[in-house]
Amino acid sequence: GQQQRTLSTPTDGFLKTVHVRPGDAVRQGQLLLELADEDLVLDRHKWLSEIAQQEHGYATALAGNDRSAMVIAVARADQARARLALVEADIARMAVVAPFDGVILQGDLSQQVGAPFERGKPLLQLAPDDQQRVIIHIDEGDIDRVRIGQPARLALSALPWDSIALEVVRITPIARLDAGRNGFEVEARLSPEDAGRVRPGLQGVARIAVGHAALGWIWTHRLLDRARLVWWRWRP
Numbered sequence: 001g002q003q004q005r006t007l008s009t010p011t012d013g014f015l016k017t018v019h020v021r022p023g024d025a026v027r028q029g030q031l032l033l034e035l036a037d038e039d040l041v042l043d044r045h046k047w048l049s050e051i052a053q054q055e056h057g058y059a060t061a062l063a064g065n066d067r068s069a070m071v072i073a074v075a076r077a078d079q080a081r082a083r084l085a086l087v088e089a090d091i092a093r094m095a096v097v098a099p100f101d102g103v104i105l106q107g108d109l110s111q112q113v114g115a116p117f118e119r120g121k122p123l124l125q126l127a128p129d130d131q132q133r134v135i136i137h138i139d140e141g142d143i144d145r146v147r148i149g150q151p152a153r154l155a156l157s158a159l160p161w162d163s164i165a166l167e168v169v170r171i172t173p174i175a176r177l178d179a180g181r182n183g184f185e186v187e188a189r190l191s192p193e194d195a196g197r198v199r200p201g202l203q204g205v206a207r208i209a210v211g212h213a214a215l216g217w218i219w220t221h222r223l224l225d226r227a228r229l230v231w232w233r234w235r236p
Helices: 038-063 067-093 215-234
Strands: 005-008 013-018 031-035 095-097 102-106 122-127 133-139 151-156 164-178 181-190 204-208
Touching (some): 031 122, 038 067
Antiparallel strands (some): 005 122, 133 181, 151 164, 151 204, 164 181
16 A cells, blocks of 8 residues: 555454454444553542533532632543543543545454553554555666656466556665565556455566566576676776
């Protein structure tokens, strides 16, 4: 996905229910999972009782014209309301919902129901389902021919007989090792009509149109480049 959102544990608690698994498509506002809120519900009842008690104390002080007791009751009632607001906010966060339409990338929690989770621990990873990007690994020997804006085609392992149109939008200027070969990551953009056909994690083969050359050069230029490099290394 062009962007990925990690949903973390809002507060310390135990996992109560899980409604999604990796690969599921979700809609904005859909309930994804719930944390146990029994302790928070008890705290809410506690502070509701405290507010009622202080309001009763205020009424008693008002009837007795005890101004100091009235001030103390009002202050304690305000404190209890502030604590109640915090508890209500924590209860609302116990239900984790999808912030936008997307696909669940990571977070198979179906086997961890009842397990404790600490505040801030990652739970799920979500990506938009209509904003995908393609990362192409280009060998370092070919990266000098790649330019932004060049057209490309992608054949996925899941769709080997139907290629998808791409456009190069970014070239990462840092080399990295992938499958034993050093190269660069090139980011390509899908056409809007093909964006809904792919899912995160799919792999395949991409071909970028970099220009025209003689067939003999296409077949032999890699070997010639390696021979030139070896010759330069060992020449006197």
